[in-house]
Amino acid sequence: MSHVVLVIASIVVLLPLLFVVFLSFKDIPGILGTPLSWPDVFHVENYPDAWNEGNIGQFLVNTIVVACVTVAAILAFSSLAAFVIARYRFKGNQLLYLFFVSGLALPIQIIALPIFILIKNLHLLNTLTSLVIVFASGGISYSVFILVNFMRTIPFELQEAAVMDGAGPLRIYWHIVLPLIRPALGIVAIFQFLSAWKEFFLPLLLVQDPSSMTVPVGILSFVGEHSTEWQLLLAGLVIISLPTLIGFLLVAKQFRRNLVGGGVKA
Template identity: 40%
Template sequence: MKPHLAYRIGQHVIGYVFALLSLYPVFLMVTASFKTTIEIFTKPLSLPTKFSLAAYDKLLGQMPFGTYFVNSVIVSVVSVFLILLTATLASYYISRTRYKWNEALLFIFLLGMMIPIKLGIVPLFLLMKGLHLTNTAWSLILIYTAIGIPMGVMILSGFFRTLPTELEEAGRIDGCTDMQILGKIVVPLMRPALGTVMIINFVTAWNDFFFPLIFIQSELKKTIPVGLMSLFGEYASDWSTLFSGLTLASLPMILLFMFASRQFMDGMTAGAVK
């Protein structure tokens, strides 16, 4: 066997091993959702002796899981939309206009990534209370948007600078305005970077537990991470129903990454090779 071929085979074997190790906890989560709580503790690593949908029936029938799911979708989708819209406009201005303070403006955006926003939870809560936004989805949407914009500006501004300006100049010769150039020429070329920003911020908003716990008090306005906390009792926890909820909650992220994984990988490696 040629050394080069053996090296490639070894790379693939190592890659598949790490992939299986990464997927094994997901496999345990899915199989545990078909077990009873007793079986989860007595046989945690084995397949269920009898596949049961009782946990899913309880989750969907006795809990407002559908409401939690819709709330999470609304908060995550609206937050990602606002992040993409705001970060795209800001990045286009920073990358394409000649202004001596552009680098300072970019640095100000990047400061948002350096300061832990959770340290300001008290003034944030007082701000939302003063704006009468506590116990509403908008409190979470505005916070996630503020968290996601700095990283979005960093990724998109770097990607903008890799695009040739000749395409925009050709659009101006044809009579396009700046917004038409951005919408019809530049944005279609930025799908890898936009996909990266979308996936990262969607996962952040979807999985977050801290801010919904602080800002949402109404049971029917909770998101999935906080809503599933009701399954943890003082003396016992319903683990099978919890695992079924986690399984259903992970489906949107899995589907999103399946459809946007190519753009995600291209966006993460954009600019690495010229």
């Protein structure tokens, strides 16, 4: 029974994606007039046309740079914050933890205007730096929540033994804690990378310069005020989906291992 449910769920998820790929090889009359019919001619040229006319290469580079730098910043700051919160007892410890995780309950739309004003006053509008700052700030709450709960499962005896051997906080963090939380770091990195990759609202708010756009916003160049180049839009959607799909296939085994490791620790 469970296999039947999985097959049905897979069909529900994959069918729309395969339909987009199918339509991306049609021309506009075929897409709008007979979307379900088999195309007489497969318009392979839709893909190079979408790549060249939509400046997709630049959008992909921008998105990869923003996502990678964001993930690096989040892992660095959130792991240090989680280490202090989870491994040391001090007055205000729980309050500090609540301060970080409170960001999970704050919809981005509520603080969109203050974010825009802040970025504008910093003269960072239309820059990739603005996206990295906002993405990293928004992702730290989730990351601290995951890492704190993971670090709390590490026996304190390990830390006490390291202290007796003369290890300081940074050495404990680098040589003991980080190696033990690699599964959690992997999960955080994957989710934060995908979150930065697919984010639409903030890039639309902060970036209007085509040279600094990311793929979710840049792909809208095919949508005009009076007409839409559907064949190029669909081909572009397939192209921008390939990097994340290929990346996930490459790390799928490690991702499953991290999930299992995280479940065992929890």
